[in-house]
Amino acid sequence: MFMSISRRNFLSTSIVASTIGLNVNASSPKEDANCGIKSIKRFDPTNEPRRIRKSFYDLTDDELKNLCRAVGYMRGKIALNSTLQWESYAKLHAYHCTDAGITMSQVHWSWHFLPWHRGYIYFLERILDNILKTQFGYTGEPIAYPYWDWSNHQEIPNTKDRIAKKLSSPLFGYDLTQEDMVNADNLGFDNLALYDGNRGPTISKYQMDPKNEKSRDSKQHIVETKWYMSHPYVNAMLSAPFEMFGGKPITDKSTGQGLLEQGPHNDGHDWVGTRYGNNRNMGTLRYAANDPIFFMHHANIDRIWSLYRQRQPDPNGPWGKQEYTYTDIDGSPVTVSVKDIVTKMTNVTYQRPSDDPVGRSTSYILQTAPSIVTSVEIPINKKLDKTVTIKLNRSQLEKILLLNPKLTVLEIVTGPIEYTDKFNIRVYISNPQLQKNQYEYIGRFNTMDGRNKDRNVNISHSFVMPLYSPIGVNDKLSSIIGNSNDIELLLITNKSLQIDIKTLKLSVIT
Numbered sequence: 001m002f003m004s005i006s007r008r009n010f011l012s013t014s015i016v017a018s019t020i021g022l023n024v025n026a027s028s029p030k031e032d033a034n035c036g037i038k039s040i041k042r043f044d045p046t047n048e049p050r051r052i053r054k055s056f057y058d059l060t061d062d063e064l065k066n067l068c069r070a071v072g073y074m075r076g077k078i079a080l081n082s083t084l085q086w087e088s089y090a091k092l093h094a095y096h097c098t099d100a101g102i103t104m105s106q107v108h109w110s111w112h113f114l115p116w117h118r119g120y121i122y123f124l125e126r127i128l129d130n131i132l133k134t135q136f137g138y139t140g141e142p143i144a145y146p147y148w149d150w151s152n153h154q155e156i157p158n159t160k161d162r163i164a165k166k167l168s169s170p171l172f173g174y175d176l177t178q179e180d181m182v183n184a185d186n187l188g189f190d191n192l193a194l195y196d197g198n199r200g201p202t203i204s205k206y207q208m209d210p211k212n213e214k215s216r217d218s219k220q221h222i223v224e225t226k227w228y229m230s231h232p233y234v235n236a237m238l239s240a241p242f243e244m245f246g247g248k249p250i251t252d253k254s255t256g257q258g259l260l261e262q263g264p265h266n267d268g269h270d271w272v273g274t275r276y277g278n279n280r281n282m283g284t285l286r287y288a289a290n291d292p293i294f295f296m297h298h299a300n301i302d303r304i305w306s307l308y309r310q311r312q313p314d315p316n317g318p319w320g321k322q323e324y325t326y327t328d329i330d331g332s333p334v335t336v337s338v339k340d341i342v343t344k345m346t347n348v349t350y351q352r353p354s355d356d357p358v359g360r361s362t363s364y365i366l367q368t369a370p371s372i373v374t375s376v377e378i379p380i381n382k383k384l385d386k387t388v389t390i391k392l393n394r395s396q397l398e399k400i401l402l403l404n405p406k407l408t409v410l411e412i413v414t415g416p417i418e419y420t421d422k423f424n425i426r427v428y429i430s431n432p433q434l435q436k437n438q439y440e441y442i443g444r445f446n447t448m449d450g451r452n453k454d455r456n457v458n459i460s461h462s463f464v465m466p467l468y469s470p471i472g473v474n475d476k477l478s479s480i481i482g483n484s485n486d487i488e489l490l491l492i493t494n495k496s497l498q499i500d501i502k503t504l505k506l507s508v509i510t
Contacts, residue, residue, distance in 0.1 A: 043334040045344040051144035053299055055353040056157040059146055065189050069136055070128035071292055072190020084331045090289035097285040098449050109257050110250035114305050115341045116324055117298045121145055122345055123326040130329040147299035149353050150229045154208035156201050170194050172203045196291040198280040199272055225271055228263035236407040239367040239509055242312050248462055256462035266446050268297050285448045303350045309368045315339040374400050375507040382501050390489040401478040405508040408467040415500035416454035423447055423495040430488040431480055439490050442467045
């Protein structure tokens, strides 16, 4: 059970930090007579040093050891009551998902998903860099957290140097040939800094392979996950308008996930975390940031956002005004706005993966031309418990049936959701080419936990998913339904949700 970070803990952090030898160079928050915080220092990213994030695959052995030194120090050497301790830093993510409340806002299911996580990685890098300098005498280039390039490496990542030496990924334990788990190894870094015992993949089954799954649905889910993480799908997603790509504005009456969160983000979490029994760490947002691979996963999400060239929300508008509080290198709180995250955190760049050379046909393509979206919206007003059937008429879809899509996206808008755990909604469509009463699978809305129980009876939630194809981006919708005039969508959940499906929207990006 998480406890909220108290103001008193924040104020005492500078004392804790000084006892472990970290550099304390930031001003303390100002207090009022009741020991409450009247103002928190604002962070200015303007003069931050340049940091270059590399694919984990491309890390040198020295870079990997430094990462292990810094992460290992946060995990094992800093006092548990310090906001600089690894699990305390991980809790900051929990406070912005399932455990969000009055003092800390929800950052998932909306347009704040991308900027909040960008800031979260950013401040971790500053802490790790400071640890290396103050504790290990590091004088090299500023430390940047690596990204997990899951389009090229659909597996628990490893470095090319270790692959050449036939050594397993350090995320399973750095080098078990030099560690007996009893005696001091004298390696100069934490051998197990990047390890997490709550992952689904194992050292013998480290690849994203449907053969490693047990149930038929899990096998299907992994095939789907691999597609969400593929270059063709990411390229198609980069052509979507921002509300479809990165999420909708969040208000007290509505939320909306984007394709980047719904697809590769949610499914990546699901694959790394345990998927059977009680989900822990990467398998549930509340604990996800405990796993060092969390920040590699989100660094790649951020890298994809850095490639986005469609029009984005105005940082001078409501999107940019949202402010968040992170942890500075001395453990004290710092405030930064979404506007500053978007416009001033420009010192971080991404190095192209060495195994993804320029000109390769599967590389990410910058979508500079404005996308053209044609949509049809249909009121539904049906309750979804375990299943619900939605009947459509061909005339309702005529506007989009003949178009040649780059991506076809299905969106549902629901009413309040009482269920707070993860759930999915699988979608099937009637296909006249199949036997009577048979449906063709076209995708799923796969959610992570991430919201408190809805208290506003008027709130609505938007979920998006691409129509699924096992060979890539989907063909025309008309190729599935043929000449049929009456079409049925079948929605099946893995939980008893009791939610209202308000509207259905089909959009074609051309």
